Amino acid sequence: MTTLVTGATGNTGRHVVRELLERGEKVRALTRNPAAALRILPSGVELAEGTHTAPDALAAALDGIDRLHVTVTAGLAEVGPELVRRAVDAGVRRITVVWGGAVGAAEEAIAASGVEWTRLEPQEFMSNTATWADSIRAEGVVREPYDLPSALVHEADIGAVAAVALLEDGHSGQVYNLTGPEALTPRERVAHLSRAIGREIGFVTITHEQAVDRLMATGVSRADADYVIGWYAAPPAVSTTIDDTVERVTGRPARTFAHWVTENAHRFQ
CATH class of the missing domain: 3.40.50.720 (NAD(P)-binding Rossmann-like Domain)
Known part of the structure; x- marks a missing residue:
């Protein structure tokens, strides 16, 4: 097959x-x-x-x-x-x-x-953190409009759940909410990154509109930019609540953000 x-x-x-x-x-x-x-x-x-x-x-x-x-x-x-x-x-x-x-x-x-x-x-991918790489390398700063928690999930865990569902019986018709094992705010993620690269990273709050304009500058439509930044402004409860689906499906704990940072620290240096 x-x-x-x-x-x-x-x-x-x-x-x-x-x-x-x-x-x-x-x-x-x-x-x-x-x-x-x-x-x-x-x-x-x-x-x-x-x-x-x-x-x-x-x-x-x-x-x-x-x-x-x-x-x-x-x-x-x-x-x-x-x-x-x-x-x-x-x-x-x-x-x-x-x-x-x-x-x-x-x-x-x-x-x-x-x-x-x-x-x-x-819910939110841990790899979204990579959008901070340029500003961290150039200025040692992260700029975001909000500092609310998110139960980010490692992309490898999404892949692992997909593989199990593709290969094993018992998953047909299932809808799997996927999160990591902790809900972290952007400042908490920045702290992880600071420790990993060995230098202080600042956190600067920008306005909602500045965040929308920044996203649109990458080619995203106004409607999509409004949706994305609106999600960060008022994240749904499901995105901040820890779900054990990754472990239940794969038989191993979901990877932590610290794990992701260890794998990707070179991208911020």
């Missing part, structure tokens, strides 16, 4: 690929840039060129696939149902999906597909 992993070089996709390969499974990685993927993904993975947001060009990538992992990204809302239809027609019988922050057309199509499916609903 072979699993197709979409977004295979992304924050979560690469961990799904690694987890499956470590279990001895056959993995086909869908990527826009196979040459770059060779430098990122472990050896033993089969590469397929393409993107899940262009499902009409995925006949070859879906050929012989039994299982599918999907990460909902921008642009999938319009074509998600078509991707699911083509996957099911090609013989896919089990799907895992990392939601896009809300249940949209892609998530709904997967739930209505008639095949086994599991939806993963991670």
Whole structure:
């Protein structure tokens, strides 16, 4: 049996690929840039060129696939149902999906597909911390509008849960909220980083509008920027409440933020 992993070089996709390969499974990685993927993904993975947001060009990538992992990204809302239809027609019988922050057309199509499916609903990714890297390296400062707690989850734990749901029975129709083992404020995360890199990092409060403008400057739409910064302004209770799903599903504790920092400290130095 072979699993197709979409977004295979992304924050979560690469961990799904690694987890499956470590279990001895056959993995086909869908990527826009196979040459770059060779430098990122472990050896033993089969590469397929393409993107899940262009499902009409995925006949070859879906050929012989039994299982599918999907990460909902921008642009999938319009074509998600078509991707699911083509996957099911090609013989896919089990799907895992990392939601896009809300249940949209892609998530709904997967739930209505008639095949086994599991939806993963991670709260904030620990890798979001990497957006601070430039300002920390250049100025030793982090600028954020709010200092509220978030139960961040390690991307590798998302990959581990996805692998279990893809390979083992008993997860069909399940919706898994995924968090780390602690809820940390941005200042607390900064303190972890300061200790890891051996120098003080300042924390400067900016306005809500400044945060929206900063995000829009990266190419994000006004609506999406308002949504993201609004989430930080009033995070839902589920995003600050510790959930033991990672440990229940995988049999091992969720990774801590300190663990993530140890792996990624070089990015801030």
